[in-house]
Amino acid sequence: MAEAFVITVDGPSGAGKGTTSAALARQLGFHLLDSGALYRLTGLAARRAGVDMADAEALGEVARTLPVEFVSAEQGVRVELGGDDVGAAIRTEQAGMDASTVGAVPQVRAALLQCQRDFAKAPGLVADGRDMGTTVFPAAPLKIYLTASAEQRARRRLLQLQEKHGGDLSEQYPQILADIKARDQQDSKRASSPLKPAADAVVIDSSDMGIDAVLAQILGLYQRCQVDGGSM
Numbered sequence: 001m002a003e004a005f006v007i008t009v010d011g012p013s014g015a016g017k018g019t020t021s022a023a024l025a026r027q028l029g030f031h032l033l034d035s036g037a038l039y040r041l042t043g044l045a046a047r048r049a050g051v052d053m054a055d056a057e058a059l060g061e062v063a064r065t066l067p068v069e070f071v072s073a074e075q076g077v078r079v080e081l082g083g084d085d086v087g088a089a090i091r092t093e094q095a096g097m098d099a100s101t102v103g104a105v106p107q108v109r110a111a112l113l114q115c116q117r118d119f120a121k122a123p124g125l126v127a128d129g130r131d132m133g134t135t136v137f138p139a140a141p142l143k144i145y146l147t148a149s150a151e152q153r154a155r156r157r158l159l160q161l162q163e164k165h166g167g168d169l170s171e172q173y174p175q176i177l178a179d180i181k182a183r184d185q186q187d188s189k190r191a192s193s194p195l196k197p198a199a200d201a202v203v204i205d206s207s208d209m210g211i212d213a214v215l216a217q218i219l220g221l222y223q224r225c226q227v228d229g230g231s232m
């Protein structure tokens with residue numbers, strides 16, 4: 001079987017990993033793993049089943065038996081949980097925080113590990129997350145750690161919300177910034193697979209860069225990998 005070339009894209013929330021990874025996968029004709037969606041789905045499934053968010057064993061069981069389906073639809077992929085379209089429900093701030101809570105549970109991380117590795121299929125995979133380069137695909141030949149200042153990430157999130165809901169929501173900025181800092185703190189301080197760059201990752205700070213510039217830099221690194229025939 002042909003091997004899959006894996007590009008890992010890790011970093012804190014709001015650094016532009018999702019947009020960058022999707023564009024990268026499209027350009028290269030690679031598969032895409034949005035690992036955050038799996039943690040969001042686990043959090044949502046746990047909430048809907050009334051599972052105690054402090055019960056590690058029960059949360060592990062939720063992750064092991066997640067009734068999730070990624071259904072091909074006209075507008076990309078529809079995410080279903082037990083047959084219910086949860087595309088919007090997993091994108092709320094609450095779902096992000098719940099994902100971060102269940103993501104700190106080793107039983108949940110262990111349950112989702114093989115499921116994530118199974119996404120690596122030829123010709124290649126772009127894996128978007130927090131521990132793609134450190135834990136899930138430690139042998140990946142190209143690892144990116146995409147970051148940006150918390151203030152810049154909060155401004156981008158505010159713009160996204162304004163585009164979605166309309167109007168001036170700038171009074172929400174302090175809360176958005178506080179949420180981002182809280183999630184960063186929770187993700188980087190946990191014992192199990194904390195958020196940090198892999199030793200061999202290329203760190204890109206996108207605070208003052210647009211998506212096109214970030215994409216061009218990663219594509220350049222990918223070409224170099226191809227020429228060198230090895231890792232960075």
Ligand code: C5P
Nearest residue numbers: 013035036037039099100103129130131
């Ligand atoms: O990337 P996204 O914002 O969708 O991820 C939601 C949360 O899921 C993150 O804040 C993080 O706590 C958790 N997560 C994780 N490991 C991953 C991806 C996401 O712990 N590989």
